[in-house]
Amino acid sequence: MRRIELDASNEMKCSTRTNQMSREFGKWLRGGWGTGIELVNELGILKAKKSLNCEKRKNYKFDISAVFCDGSHSKSASVHISVIDINEYSPTFLQPSYVTEVDEGRLYQEIIRVEATDKDCTPLFGDVCKYEILTSDQPFTIDNEGSIRNTEPLSHKASHNHILSVVAYDCAMKQSAPVMVNIRVRRVCEAHVMGVAERIDYIANSMESVSLFPKIHLELCDMQCKGEDMVIQSSVSLKTKHISFGCDRDASQCLKKLNEEEQVESGMVDLLQKNTEWTKDLTYDEGTESIFHFDGSSGAIIPKNVLKSQDFAAHQFSIMTMFRHHSIATNDKHTKEHIICSADDHKMNRHHMALFVRNCRLILLLRKNFNDGDLNIFSPAEWRWKVPQVCDNEWHHYTINVDLPKIDLYIDGIKFESNVEDRHSNPEVIDDWPLHAAHGINTTLAIGACYQGSENRLKHGFSGDISEIKLSLRKILTPKQIRCGTDCAEKLLPPPDHFLEPEQQIQSNTQMNKIIIEGSNKSNIEQLLQQIQYINTKDNPTIGRRNIQVMTTVSCPNKKAIRLPTIDTYIMVTSSNISSPPATASSTLYNKILVDKPLTVDQKPQIAITGNSNHLVSYPDIKDGVKILAQINISIYTGKEIRPALQKLDSCNVIVFPSLNPDHEEITIDDKDGTDESLFKFDIKTKISKDGVEMIGYDTIENYQHILKSLVYINKKPAYYLNRVFKLTCSQVDDHFRSAEYTLTLTVLHPKQQPTSAATSSNVVMAVPSVIPTSASDGQIHSSAAVAADSHETNQYAHAMLHSHDIQESQSKVHNLAHDKAQLASSHSTMLIVVICASFVLLICGVGIARLRNNGSGSGASQSQNVDKHQPCPKVAPEQQLDWDDSALTITINPMQNDNLSDESSESENSDSEDEEVINGRYKNVSQLEWDNSTI
Known part of the structure; x- marks a missing residue:
């Protein structure tokens, strides 16, 4: 058997003659084509009379045999033809x-599948191995199976359809003719809120309301609930937390109007006012708001002609105040920060009435006088409220109504309800005896601190900002009067009731800064939203921005609600003499964003901030204060041009890294180059915190630069940090366009250490304790060692290099035995005994050693006489008698211990401990709050 493969010649040569063929070749032989066998030199040639096609038949098989001349046949042979x-x-x-449709905004695993075939009979030429998209720059891809998918969500707005040209390849890479694939993008209706303006202008002092959404429209895309009504809920929120007090308030006008309606006199005494004799030395904002800054060491004494001495425990009264406490993380739980305090005016330090903050508690102290009852009967004297508002660094309004034995606290107009936390009552009430009789002693009323009569100075100062301190004497405030101090003058006005339909409702909170509308009629919901208005009734309101947020949800009963995209806009309160933004290029820019038209590269604003990246300062300069951004320059480009119409900003932020330490660092605004009032004429609201400076307001670049260049950084302890990093960013058009981050590194040049002689160093160590902090009240301690330290010597040693730093610590008390021997013996006998005992032990040991060395020379009597010699204690020589002299002896009290040497009221020491021990028996929860040293 032979297997023969035929190529295009279709000719087969054999050395035999055919005897039998398959059908095709048999037809050829019998069909008049001749024998099909041609003998050439006894070689048989088999020929096909028609072209063979692999696609029709790949193989042929037949038998052939040779016929001899005598007619006999040979054995047959099989022939296979491929x-x-x-x-x-x-x-x-x-x-x-191919044509298909897809929804916009989706990513598909497969959009459509195309398929091609090849007529060739073998896998190499007949199989399709690859597909390719010839159209470039299209967000589609195709795999080897012909599956087409999108690589990014499609947008009907960008292109309604995408036409692709696709080809196929067989495994020999023979390309097909291209086929057109048309992918149509079907627009998907996205439910959203439409017709809300980007900015709403409100003119200050207009006293008129303005509609917020006159053209608002809800696009719900034919959303329906089967057989039931659809529920639509929209909420409109006014965000004013960035305003100084959380919103514009006008308590004075409110109280005046309320008193006129009720025809009663106010009776309120305002203790914290601008332009008064007792507040002229306090630091306060120059703006329209009355905000006073207290740093823990400042305060004011109320003159007697403003408010006479009061016996607060004898009558009912109210305290109304608004403050922002600067909470600093500390382990000291005993520091008191007074808002108001009535204490003895001289000789003693008894606190009669006080409102102060300690350990994140708001505490009211109220002591009864000796003539108010039995001196041996305990009565409530201190109320401690544990409230988080005291330490959240935010503005809050506090009102305390005192009508003994009932005390009520109102925070932001809401009454505080007594409760129990961790088995402790809140507020915690501490009992005490009444004050004992003290003839000829009156009281002094102070704000921001407490007056210490025995020291004739203010102590226990408040750290933070206080806006108002008012007293209502001999009567307490009513709930309406309290609401006057907490209600905002700016608010949202809900739609009138006549627009309401059945099964619809409108809700608003007590602050009138949030309105919720709920119903099932889409058209009526839109009408109600269009009726919402904003009004600000305060005289001279805070200029600047108020954010507005619109949130809408759509739901069917018992189904999950669908939340529409949140809409953010804002109200810009502008002064009546300040025009609105330019109606040229700036308004064109706002309109483009409003209608969602994409801006070209040349149209997009580019905010550029330039200036030096490093600033070197010395110790004296940084202690006095340095202007950190004095060299900056801000410009806004569109394309390559600076367009004057767009040279305005919405906000700038300065971030400090790491955050400031309020103990010795601060950022202030210095306006020496202009008038102090000029800063507050800008349409910019500036807020300074330990993390940096935040400025908000639509104003010119020049005004922003004026404030930025006036920022002064002060560091009283520059040795703590080698450098500070300040990062500045600015934005425009509601934060749509932001600048790149500008970074300035402030580096402190540390002074070279000044060497001192070894001899001087040793003298200092001998004469002065290692740590003796001083304060302004105690003055400075001078010694012979300090004088010796100033001398110049030629020999300098490395170990004698000294460098001094200013360290602020708690005040310590240093007493000289020669001057304060009597007082120390009475008030600190225990400590003195310990020191004397230790001294005698050392003395006896030294005497024994000396006697051993001197073979018993000297006597104890002579040594005892040397004890009273007031001479500096010299170094002990090997052969010298030991002498003791305490004339220059000083005792340093550990500044970290809680006991103070000054005689203060016991309520500041004994009753203020958070973990105060409770005396078992009849004196439980009783603390000795007062100390009287008049007889000492």
Whole structure:
């Protein structure tokens, strides 16, 4: 058997003659084509009379035999013929074109599948191995199976359809004719709120309301609930937390109007006012708001002609105040910070009435006088409220109504309800005896601190900002009067009731800064939203921005609600003499953003901030204060041009890294180059915190630069940090366009250490304790060692290099035995005994050693006489008698201990401990709050 492969010649040569053939060759032989066998030199040639096609038949098989001349036949032989394939066909697609539709905004795993075939008979030429998209820059891809998918969400707005040209390849990479694939983008209706303006202008002092959403429209995309009504809920919120007090308030006008309606006199005494004799030395904002800054060491004494001495425990009264406490993380739980305090005016330090903050508690102290009852009967004397508002660094309004034995606290107009936390009552009430009789002693009323009569100075100062301190004497405030101090003058006005339909409701909170509308009628919901208005009734309101947020949800009963995209806009309160933003290029820019038209590269504003990146300062300069951004320059470009119409900003932020330490660092605004009032004429609200400076307001770049260049950084302890990093960013058009981050590194140049002699160093160590902090009240301690330290010597040693730093610590008390021997013996006998005992032990040991060395020379009597010699204690020589002299002896009290040497009221020491021990028995919860040293 022979296997023969035929190529295009279709000719087969054999050395035998055919006896029997298959059908095709048999037809050829019998069909008049001749024998099909041609003998050439006894070689039989088998020929095909027609072309063979692999696509029609790949193989042929038949038997042949030779016929001899005598007519006999040889044995038959099998012939197998395989037709070799050639790549004569290209792949063809099953369809002349493809069309499909997809939804916009989605990513598909497969959009459509195209398929092509090849007529060639072998896998090499007949299989399709690859598909390709010839159209470039299209967000589509195709795999080897012909599956087309998108690589990014499609947008109907960008392109309604995408036409692709796709080809197929067989495994020999023969390309097909291209086929067109048309992918249509179907617009998907996204439910959202429409017709809300980007900015709403409100003119200050207009006293008129303005509609917020006159053209608001809800696009719900034919959303329906089967057989039930759809529930639509929209909420409108006014965000004013960035305003100084959380919102514009006008308590004075409110109280005046309320008193006129009720025809009663106010009776309120305002203790914290601008332009008064007792507040002229306090630091306060120059703006319209009355905000006084207290740093813990400042305060004011109320003159007697403003308010005479009062016996607060004898009558009912109210305290109304608004403050922002600067809470600093500390382990000291005993520091008191007074808002108001009535204490003895001289000789003693008894606190009669006080409102102060300690350990994140708001504490009211109220002591009864000796003539108010039995001196041996305990009565409530201190109320401690544990409230988080005291330490959140935010503005809050506090009102305390005192009508003994009932005390009520109102925070932001809401009454505080007594409760129990961790088995402790809140407020915690501490009992005490009444004050004992003290003839000829009156009281002094102070704000921001407490007056210490025995020291004739203010102590226990408040750290933070206080806006108002008012007293209502001999009567307490009513709930309406309290609301006057907490209600905001700016508010949202809900729609009138006549617009309401059945099964619809409108809700608003007590502050009138949030309105919720709920109903099922879409048209009526839109009408109600269009009626919402904003009004600000305060005289001279705070200029600047108020954010507005609109949130809408749509739901069917018992189904999950669908939340529409939140809409953010803002109200810009502008002064009546300040025009609105330019109606030229700036308004065009706002309109483009409003209608969502994409801006070209040349139209997009580019905010550029330039200046030096490093600033070197010395110790004296940084202690006095340095202007950190004095060299900056801000410009806004569109394309390559600076367009004057767009040279305005919405906000700038200065971030300090690491955050400031309020103990010795601060950022202030210095306006020496201009008038102090000029800063507050800007449409910019500036807030300074330990993390940096935040400025908000639509104003010119020049005004922003004026404030930025006036920022002064002060560091009283520059040795603590080698450098500070200040990062500045600015934005425009509601934060749509932001500048790149500008970074300034402030580096402190540390002075070279000044060497001192070894001898001087040793003298200092001998004469002065290692740590003796001083304060302004105690003055400075001078010694011979300090004088010796100033001397110049030629020999300098490395170990004698000294460098001094200013360290602020708690005040310590240093007493000289020669001057304060009597007082120390009475008030600190225990400590003195310990020191004397230790001294005698050392003395006895030294005497024993000396006697051993001197073989018993000297006597104890002579040594005892040397004890009273007031001479500096010299170094002990090997052969010298030990002498003791305490004339220069000083005792340093550990400044970290809680006991103070000054005689203060016991309520500041004994009753203020958070973990105060409770005396078992009849004196439980009783603290000795007062100390009287008049007889000492």
